[in-house]
Amino acid sequence: MSTLPSATTASGPSSARLRLQFDRGVKSLTQGRLGRTLVMATPYVWLLVFLLLPFFIVLRISLAEMVLASPPYTSLWEWTQDQTLLIRLHLGNYAYLWEDPLYLAAYLNSLKVAAIATVICLLIGYPMALGIARAPAGWRLVLLMLVILPFWTSFLIRIYAWMGLLQNQGLINQLLMWLGLIEQPLALLHSNFAVYLGIVYSYLPFMVLPLYATLVRQDLGLLEAAADLGARPWKSFVTITWPLSLPGVIAGSLLVFIPAVGEFVIPDLLGGPDTLMIGKVLWGEFFANRDWPVASAVAIAMLLVVVLPLLLLQRIGERQTTQKVNP
Amino acid sequence: MAQTKRDPALIDAWQDPTARPFLQIQQVSKVFESGHYAVDEVSLEIFRGEFFSLLGASGCGKSTLLRILAGLERPTQGRVWIDGEDVTDTPPYERPVNMMFQSYALFPHMSVAQNIAFGLRQERLPKAQIKARVAEMLELVHMQDFARRKPDQLSGGQRQRVALARSLAKHPKLLLLDEPLGALDRKLRERTQFELVNIQERVGTTFIMVTHDQEEAMTMSTRLAVMEAGRILQIGTPSEVYEYPASRFVAEFIGAANLFEGRVEGYDEAAELLTIHTEAAAQHITLYHPTPLAVGTPVAVALRPEKIHVAAQIPNPDTNWVRGTVKEIGYLGDVSIYHVRTEQGSTVQVQVTNLARRTAGPLTWDDEVLLAWDEDAGVVLTL
Numbered sequence: 001m002s003t004l005p006s007a008t009t010a011s012g013p014s015s016a017r018l019r020l021q022f023d024r025g026v027k028s029l030t031q032g033r034l035g036r037t038l039v040m041a042t043p044y045v046w047l048l049v050f051l052l053l054p055f056f057i058v059l060r061i062s063l064a065e066m067v068l069a070s071p072p073y074t075s076l077w078e079w080t081q082d083q084t085l086l087i088r089l090h091l092g093n094y095a096y097l098w099e100d101p102l103y104l105a106a107y108l109n110s111l112k113v114a115a116i117a118t119v120i121c122l123l124i125g126y127p128m129a130l131g132i133a134r135a136p137a138g139w140r141l142v143l144l145m146l147v148i149l150p151f152w153t154s155f156l157i158r159i160y161a162w163m164g165l166l167q168n169q170g171l172i173n174q175l176l177m178w179l180g181l182i183e184q185p186l187a188l189l190h191s192n193f194a195v196y197l198g199i200v201y202s203y204l205p206f207m208v209l210p211l212y213a214t215l216v217r218q219d220l221g222l223l224e225a226a227a228d229l230g231a232r233p234w235k236s237f238v239t240i241t242w243p244l245s246l247p248g249v250i251a252g253s254l255l256v257f258i259p260a261v262g263e264f265v266i267p268d269l270l271g272g273p274d275t276l277m278i279g280k281v282l283w284g285e286f287f288a289n290r291d292w293p294v295a296s297a298v299a300i301a302m303l304l305v306v307v308l309p310l311l312l313l314q315r316i317g318e319r320q321t322t323q324k325v326n327p
Numbered sequence: 328m329a330q331t332k333r334d335p336a337l338i339d340a341w342q343d344p345t346a347r348p349f350l351q352i353q354q355v356s357k358v359f360e361s362g363h364y365a366v367d368e369v370s371l372e373i374f375r376g377e378f379f380s381l382l383g384a385s386g387c388g389k390s391t392l393l394r395i396l397a398g399l400e401r402p403t404q405g406r407v408w409i410d411g412e413d414v415t416d417t418p419p420y421e422r423p424v425n426m427m428f429q430s431y432a433l434f435p436h437m438s439v440a441q442n443i444a445f446g447l448r449q450e451r452l453p454k455a456q457i458k459a460r461v462a463e464m465l466e467l468v469h470m471q472d473f474a475r476r477k478p479d480q481l482s483g484g485q486r487q488r489v490a491l492a493r494s495l496a497k498h499p500k501l502l503l504l505d506e507p508l509g510a511l512d513r514k515l516r517e518r519t520q521f522e523l524v525n526i527q528e529r530v531g532t533t534f535i536m537v538t539h540d541q542e543e544a545m546t547m548s549t550r551l552a553v554m555e556a557g558r559i560l561q562i563g564t565p566s567e568v569y570e571y572p573a574s575r576f577v578a579e580f581i582g583a584a585n586l587f588e589g590r591v592e593g594y595d596e597a598a599e600l601l602t603i604h605t606e607a608a609a610q611h612i613t614l615y616h617p618t619p620l621a622v623g624t625p626v627a628v629a630l631r632p633e634k635i636h637v638a639a640q641i642p643n644p645d646t647n648w649v650r651g652t653v654k655e656i657g658y659l660g661d662v663s664i665y666h667v668r669t670e671q672g673s674t675v676q677v678q679v680t681n682l683a684r685r686t687a688g689p690l691t692w693d694d695e696v697l698l699a700w701d702e703d704a705g706v707v708l709t710l
Contacts, residue, residue, distance in 0.1 A: 219430075219432070221428055221430055221432040222432050222434060222435075224399050224419070224428070224432065225426075225428055225432035225433075225434070226434075226445070227398075227399070227418070227419040227420045228397055228398075228399070228419050228420070228424075228425055228426045228494075229420075229425065229445050229446035229449060229493070229494075229497065230420045230421075230446050230449035230450060230497065231420055231445070231449050232420055235449065239445075240434060243436050244435070244436055
């Protein structure tokens with residue numbers, strides 16, 4: 001009798017407290033921690049599913065051997081009779097890439113084409129971005145729209161349009177012949193020139209946009225200060241505008257360079273028989289030779305060729321920022 | 328007050344009719360595309376070694392005028408002469424003028440030393456000479472220990488010093504300062520006022536400063552110009568402008584002022600005494616005024632709060648007093664400000680030093696007081 005009421009009085013508030021704690025826990029989980037975890041996990045899940053997983057699949061195939069089967073490559077592991085797990089990593093594909101000069105030449109040529117196209121994009125894109133950034137505020141959006149406008153048409157259609165323009169009976173040759181500047185049509189299409197033109201044309205907005213973003217944020221008061229201290233306009237550009245726009249230069253260059261290295265459509269449609277680019281080689285291995293393992297090895301090697309210099313660049317950038325913090 | 332003793336040869340240059348002005352601004356106007364007159368026919372002469380202030384509320388055109396002097400803005404009309412040379416069409420990078428910007432405009436990617444060296448490097452001076460000058464400037468602004476820091480690692484006060492050092496490094500003939508202390512907190516600002524004046528004394532450069540802070544202009548300048556709506560309303564030494572404001576605007580802008588409107592009742596030429604009838608006081612106001620004014624001329628009397636005192640009895644002769652009740656008290660430490668509602672219905676500000684307050688006995692809210700002032704305490708402004 002005497003223990004019962006005390007038990008109820010003790011359990012009453014404590015169960016209420018428990019209940020409160022439980023409610024709070026659910027609340028914090030749904031509103032706070034869980035929500036935050038979900039938001040933060042999303043990009044990682046995305047990267048895992050759409051980047052890391054495919055990467056390992058390709059890596060796995062690159063270590064297999066070609067067979068005439070479906071899928072057209074061997075398995076990496078097998079159970080043998082004496083209950084052993086046999087893992088066979090076939091490195092021959094990579095050795096083959098190294099031995100056949102075609103691949104090395106294709107890699108080097110791709111890097112060369114991408115680098116030259118990036119520099120041309122920078123030379124054309126920088127004045128454009130600077131012009132837009134320094135235009136009256138009302139004009140900037142219009143000019144930016146003009147830069148982005150070509151994206152509203154399919155990339156493939158725009159490349160086909162260039163084929164129409166560049167071919168022997170194309171607009172450009174007809175115009176030049178009508179003007180009497182040339183007798184015979186120029187072989188514009190299916191040349192390295194056409195490849196450069198295509199890459200620069202397609203990737204220019206990727207250079208202009210990050211450049212514009214850094215240039216438009218620049219404090220024009222700094223240029224006034226430089227002029228006030230005796231710097232002529234060109235000197236102000238070299239000492240103030242250019243160094244402060246380097247983050248934009250690096251971002252824009254990477255955005256052009258990386259996809260340009262692996263570009264397939266442009267060299268395939270605009271390039272000639274002598275245009276050697278790794279994207280084309282890769283396509284050939286996959287679809288013409290049906291050699292998935294070698295094609296995968298080509299892809300992995302290309303990744304290394306592009307990613308390693310990138311990491312190096314990032315390292316340099318990091319060193320500069322740490323220098324900023326600890327002079 | 329940062330007012331230090333100045334070279335007498337310099338301080339009176341503007342009163343010497345033979346002195347050649349160092350900077351001449353002749354009828355300069357700046358009209359913006361909108362048709363707005365930012366600067367409206369301003370003429371100004373400034374002498375070597377002066378610390379001159381352009382004082383006015385924001386939007387009065389003082390910064391535009393300064394930018395015209397720097398060459399960052401082209402005047403729509405008028406000429407600018409610096410040291411006998413017409414620089415109106417000279418680009419900023421060829422002018423013997425440097426500017427300290429309001430935002431400081433320090434180059435964020437350069438260290439303190441590189442910022443200071445920037446102007447010197449444009450002159451292609453030998454490396455050793457640049458290094459020596461940078462060290463000298465760092466010492467001048469007490470920033471030797473921060474030479475290798477970047478601007479974003481400095482406090483506001485330190486950035487201000489770097490900006491000053493950078494603008495002085497090239498030995499400019501004329502230094503322009505655009506609200507140089509605007510971004511500093513009050514205490515630092517007061518200390519920096521002294522420093523800036525001291526540095527100006529030491530380097531001897533002519534300084535022109537733009538400010539909206541009348542106290543700052545009064546403390547630091549040899550002379551100042553009060554600007555409003557693109558025009559210069561008055562030029563003079565701080566005490567001239569304070570004691571003898573030329574217009575109602577200046578009287579109200581520089582320090583606090585009580586204004587009584589009225590009409591001229593009479594003028595005693597022998598005593599140079601003006602009698603003014605006003606609705607704002609029970610009796611006439613009599614004030615010294617060196618020039619006669621016609622009877623009936625509408626005038627305003629400007630009385631500084633510190634020139635009015637709390638009187639025990641009605642003064643003799645029976646002029647220059649009002650009676651009222653204390654409505655508000657502001658205790659500022661060294662002085663107290665009283666807002667007194669007069670019998671005539673206007674509010675008069677009175678400033679009493681706390682020493683005087685103690686001897687006269689404490690005043691409190693709703694106390695009846697008698698306010699009086701001397702015949703030389705006010706300025707008569709013709710409207």
